[in-house]
Amino acid sequence: MLAVNSIGNLLEELRELLGEERATVNDTVRDLHGRDESYHAVRPSDLVVFPESTEEVAAVVKAAARHRIPIVPFGLGSSLEGHVIPYDGGITIDFSLMNQILEIHEDDFLVRVQPGVTRTQLNKELKKYGLFFSVDPGADATLGGMAATNASGTTTVKYGVMRDQVRDLEVVLADGTVIHTGSLAAKSASGLHLNGLFVGSEGTLGCFTELTLRVYGIPEQIAAARASFPTIDAAVTAVVSIQQAGIPISRVELVDEPSMQQVNRHAGTGYPVKPTLFLEFSGNEAGLRQDIEFTEEIVSDLGCDNLEFEMDQEGMNRLWEARHHLAYSYIHSHPGRKMMVTDVCVPISELAGAVHHARETVDNMGLIGGITGHVGDGNFHIILMIDMNNPDEVRKSDELNEAIVSYALDRNGTCTGEHGVGVGKLKYQAREHGAALGVMETIKRALDPENLMNPGKLFNPPKEEN
Ligand SMILES: Cc1cc2nc3c(=O)[nH]c(=O)nc-3n(C[C@H](O)[C@H](O)[C@H](O)COP(=O)(O)OP(=O)(O)OC[C@H]3O[C@@H](n4cnc5c(N)ncnc54)[C@H](O)[C@@H]3O)c2cc1C
Numbered sequence: 075m076l077a078v079n080s081i082g083n084l085l086e087e088l089r090e091l092l093g094e095e096r097a098t099v100n101d102t103v104r105d106l107h108g109r110d111e112s113y114h115a116v117r118p119s120d121l122v123v124f125p126e127s128t129e130e131v132a133a134v135v136k137a138a139a140r141h142r143i144p145i146v147p148f149g150l151g152s153s154l155e156g157h158v159i160p161y162d163g164g165i166t167i168d169f170s171l172m173n174q175i176l177e178i179h180e181d182d183f184l185v186r187v188q189p190g191v192t193r194t195q196l197n198k199e200l201k202k203y204g205l206f207f208s209v210d211p212g213a214d215a216t217l218g219g220m221a222a223t224n225a226s227g228t229t230t231v232k233y234g235v236m237r238d239q240v241r242d243l244e245v246v247l248a249d250g251t252v253i254h255t256g257s258l259a260a261k262s263a264s265g266l267h268l269n270g271l272f273v274g275s276e277g278t279l280g281c282f283t284e285l286t287l288r289v290y291g292i293p294e295q296i297a298a299a300r301a302s303f304p305t306i307d308a309a310v311t312a313v314v315s316i317q318q319a320g321i322p323i324s325r326v327e328l329v330d331e332p333s334m335q336q337v338n339r340h341a342g343t344g345y346p347v348k349p350t351l352f353l354e355f356s357g358n359e360a361g362l363r364q365d366i367e368f369t370e371e372i373v374s375d376l377g378c379d380n381l382e383f384e385m386d387q388e389g390m391n392r393l394w395e396a397r398h399h400l401a402y403s404y405i406h407s408h409p410g411r412k413m414m415v416t417d418v419c420v421p422i423s424e425l426a427g428a429v430h431h432a433r434e435t436v437d438n439m440g441l442i443g444g445i446t447g448h449v450g451d452g453n454f455h456i457i458l459m460i461d462m463n464n465p466d467e468v469r470k471s472d473e474l475n476e477a478i479v480s481y482a483l484d485r486n487g488t489c490t491g492e493h494g495v496g497v498g499k500l501k502y503q504a505r506e507h508g509a510a511l512g513v514m515e516t517i518k519r520a521l522d523p524e525n526l527m528n529p530g531k532l533f534n535p536p537k538e539e540n
Pocket of ligand 1: 110219
């Protein structure tokens, strides 16, 4: 806990800069900024600020540096590994008032936005230009938060992750310096790849105050489908076969049997309760027809007995909403329990084994949970609903997390494909990265020597010097 008088002095200074409403110690606001969407313990923020410009962010960061008080950048708070919880206290910088779409470069397929713009806000505007932004993590997250977690989602199999979309970031560093990490050029051989470094840095290297992002033309035709399989292994093998056949699928999502039950209950649908793939094809009419025919052959060879297409917008929206609301349907169906989502990513050739192992482990432990995921990338999630008052269940869910992560790391996968490290996956960093973790820590120390930017996330606290 921070000394009350250091926060008090800083509050006075920040109120002079931002006014009373935009620098607050209101209990409700502090509490809202002390949690995310996960099971990690809540810790209210000490002080929350709402800047409106890069200059204001830089001034807040400089003031915090002078008082040696930590800073936690905050987008929507939808992260799942405790990323925004200020365990070391300090100021939360909430970017919700920096929510302007600054420029749409139609001809360059680029947009420049402030970090508090959400992905649906951006897509609503881009639609007027026949364009769309591809990364879709389900939650209506902010683009700043999505860049900071290197978010990805249902469309990543075709368009890539957040890191692939970022052309430039404006970043306020820990000492208040403002830098740009890239340019508008489609490629560059000049200097180190700072976009790559800052994307995924989870607020530990600086605050993003502007982002320039790639956007895409809305495809001529889109078709969505649902394919049910007799077993989860058959569904996963179908994904691998579709990928290996080179079909340019734009989404392929796995939803296991218990999760299909949740989908039906929450969305009021009557989809078969079997391991299911949600698929999307996009492109021109001729190409689409070919892709669909080829996919039909592959899935029927693997025992798919129910392949249903949704061609109209309403049906497609219903299907993807059902998929996107899955996590919330688990939450609503299990009052009193907390959601723990673990997310790993493996090479596609290891996917079938990994999903099979995960399902078996959940069942053997007697836990409540489902498997779902962006399986086209080798990325899947286990959603567990835990009774946090039952120590046996909490212990088992930790053991399950360990087992799933170990399985992925043993096969040269990663402990998180998209949710990030936060505090939840810190303990796996040394095993996953080995000596490379030391390189990352050196970069962190160089950019933030006082360890004030979102301390305790992504990196373990620095060791005390003797
Ligand atoms: C139901 C559900 C489904 C989800 N599905 C997915 C999914 O499919 N794929 C996926 O990738 N994630 C998923 N997530 C996790 C989450 O939505 C993403 O991590 C998202 O990118 C977080 O964005 P946010 O705006 O909520 O950021 P926050 O949670 O507010 O912050 C996340 C991190 O970014 C940092 N940050 C925020 N803004 C800035 C900024 N301007 N500058 C620097 N750092 C900043 C924060 O300090 C923190 O470390 C899901 C979450 C939920 C609840």
